[in-house]
Amino acid sequence: MNTSPIIALDFEHQEAALSFLKPFESGTFVKVGMQLFYKEGPAIVYHLKEQGFDVFLDLKLHDIPNTVKSAMTSLASVGADLVNVHAAGGSFMMDAALEGLDIGTAAGGTRPSIIAVTQLTSTTEEQMQREQLIQTSLNDSVLHYAKLAQTSKLDGVVCSVLEAGSIAEVCGNEFLKVTPGIRLANEAAHDQKRIATPAEAKKMGSTHIVVGRSITEAADPLAAYQEIARQWKGLGK
Numbered sequence: 001m002n003t004s005p006i007i008a009l010d011f012e013h014q015e016a017a018l019s020f021l022k023p024f025e026s027g028t029f030v031k032v033g034m035q036l037f038y039k040e041g042p043a044i045v046y047h048l049k050e051q052g053f054d055v056f057l058d059l060k061l062h063d064i065p066n067t068v069k070s071a072m073t074s075l076a077s078v079g080a081d082l083v084n085v086h087a088a089g090g091s092f093m094m095d096a097a098l099e100g101l102d103i104g105t106a107a108g109g110t111r112p113s114i115i116a117v118t119q120l121t122s123t124t125e126e127q128m129q130r131e132q133l134i135q136t137s138l139n140d141s142v143l144h145y146a147k148l149a150q151t152s153k154l155d156g157v158v159c160s161v162l163e164a165g166s167i168a169e170v171c172g173n174e175f176l177k178v179t180p181g182i183r184l185a186n187e188a189a190h191d192q193k194r195i196a197t198p199a200e201a202k203k204m205g206s207t208h209i210v211v212g213r214s215i216t217e218a219a220d221p222l223a224a225y226q227e228i229a230r231q232w233k234g235l236g237k
């Protein structure tokens with residue numbers, strides 16, 4: 001899979017997203033999340049694929065197994081390269097998600113990769129313990145979800161850079177560690193709590209980084225993307 005930084009297209013509508021992407025080469029990896037998908041539907045993914053972009057469709061499914069299975073059957077035909085669910089939906093739900101994707105992938109077509117969100121990068125250990133009543137460390141909770149996702153034969157997880165190393169030790173280097181919460185040094189964290197730089201992500205075992213506002217809100221988004229990609233390739237701090 002394309003290992004370029006994944007740009008989170010958190011825009012209000014298709015025109016804004018496509019106009020933002022004009023300076024970017026085809027082959028760039030982009031993420032369509034809830035905001036854009038709920039507004040534009042599958043058409044936004046068709047447009048991006050037509051223009052040669054790789055697409056992570058980030059809808060974070062979390063429901064009973066039967067519902068997630070049928071939803072994944074529908075999503076399989078949208079044409080995304082990567083989709084996700086919440087690991088907290090449980091192993092039966094993750095099994096069902098994969099089954100649904102297999103059913104929905106047209107004969108001979110390529111099944112999108114599927115990953116599970118562990119603990120959101122906006123969650124701290126203290127908040128997890130207090131609100132979710134999980135009494136382990138945050139790292140252990142993320143690792144537990146990663147093992148559960150791997151047992152369900154998912155392709156990897158969404159986690160923060162801080163947990164990527166221990167997941168690599170337990171689940172292997174091939175298992176995807178897709179890490180949002182990326183910020184350049186001295187940038188505002190906004191609502192993110194478990195953050196790291198692209199260079200740290202590279203060192204600590206991420207397989208992919210997801211970057212939104214550091215690129216989309218930059219004065220020169222292409223230059224910001226190129227600097228992030230340079231650090232991510234191990235070419236700078």
Ligand SMILES: O=C(O)c1cc(=O)[nH]c(=O)n1[C@@H]1O[C@H](COP(=O)(O)O)[C@@H](O)[C@H]1O
Nearest residue numbers: 008033058120121158180181210211212213
């Ligand atoms: O699944 C995700 O992509 C995701 C999971 C997670 O734990 N944290 C997280 O930030 N994300 C997404 O990654 C993007 C991060 O955006 P920025 O904080 O602007 O870089 C957003 O589109 C989030 O929806």
